[in-house]
Amino acid sequence: MGRLRRVFDALMDWYGPQGWWPLGPAVRYHKGKYDQPSTGREVFEVYIGAILTQNSTWTGACQAMGRLRALRAMTPRALLALPDEVLEEAVRPARYLRQKARYLRAIASFFLLLKGRIPSREELLTVRGVGKETADSILLYAHHQPVFVVDAYTRRVMAALGVIRGDEEYDTIRALFEKELPADEILYNEYHALFVEHARRYYSKKPYGTGDPLITGFPVKRTRQKDTA
DNA sequence: AGCCAGGCTACCG
DNA sequence: CGGTAGCATGGC
Numbered sequence: 051m052g053r054l055r056r057v058f059d060a061l062m063d064w065y066g067p068q069g070w071w072p073l074g075p076a077v078r079y080h081k082g083k084y085d086q087p088s089t090g091r092e093v094f095e096v097y098i099g100a101i102l103t104q105n106s107t108w109t110g111a112c113q114a115m116g117r118l119r120a121l122r123a124m125t126p127r128a129l130l131a132l133p134d135e136v137l138e139e140a141v142r143p144a145r146y147l148r149q150k151a152r153y154l155r156a157i158a159s160f161f162l163l164l165k166g167r168i169p170s171r172e173e174l175l176t177v178r179g180v181g182k183e184t185a186d187s188i189l190l191y192a193h194h195q196p197v198f199v200v201d202a203y204t205r206r207v208m209a210a211l212g213v214i215r216g217d218e219e220y221d222t223i224r225a226l227f228e229k230e231l232p233a234d235e236i237l238y239n240e241y242h243a244l245f246v247e248h249a250r251r252y253y254s255k256k257p258y259g260t261g262d263p264l265i266t267g268f269p270v271k272r273t274r275q276k277d278t279a
Numbered sequence: 280a281g282c283c284a285g286g287c288t289a290c291c292g
Numbered sequence: 293c294g295g296t297a298g299c300a301t302g303g304c
Contacts, residue, residue, distance in 0.1 A: 103286090107301095109302085110302065142301070149287080149288085178287090179287065182286095
């Protein structure tokens with residue numbers, strides 16, 4: 051039963067590889083070797099990006115990262131050395147500058163303690179500002195662990211397709227994907243990115259899912275959403 | 280002019 | 293527990 055696989059194939063067919071976290075052009079995707087962030091710097095940039103994009107736009111997060119780069123503060127030590135006002139000003143385009151400045155400090159300290167080790171999900175969740183989606187994003191996009199990232203878009207799309215109700219626990223939805231799909235880092239990477247690409251088009255404004263070709267083109271059984279449970 | 284971003288924490292009942 | 297207010301923005 052490859053429902054989820056078919057959805058992936060359709061999205062991949064329509065949008066192509068997204069090459070997220072964006073370590074290099076999508077070309078490299080086809081070379082089989084997904085360009086892995088090997089240096090500590092690149093890994094740390096994913097940590098930073100994961101915080102900065104929370105409930106925000108990628109453009110805003112990029113602007114903030116550009117400011118940090120200009121300040122030469124894309125390493126944990128350099129970031130921690132910034133005065134509060136400077137760090138907050140750099141974060142501004144990514145929203146919640148006060149909060150995210152705190153979060154960035156927390157995760158920079160955490161990153162230093164790791165000394166290059168890959169953290170567990172539980173460890174990540176102890177960091178202030180790191181919730182489930184952020185933890186999973188870091189595991190997947192920075193450390194290449196086969197963890198499926200669930201976000202608001204994932205819920206909307208899958209609920210519209212009748213695969214879920216939409217109010218399930220985060221971990222329930224993650225488990226569903228990880229059960230139905232092979233534990234493939236690159237697959238999860240692209241899938242999540244494709245969800246974002248697709249949902250930005252059809253699931254940004256209400257009513258969600260209007261004109262979604264997944265719905266018109268993939269008749270998914272939606273007849274018993276309510277009666278079980 | 281609104282509406283909406285790739286959430287998280289804290290605090291409420 | 294579940295539900296939600298609040299969080300120092302900027303682009304389409």
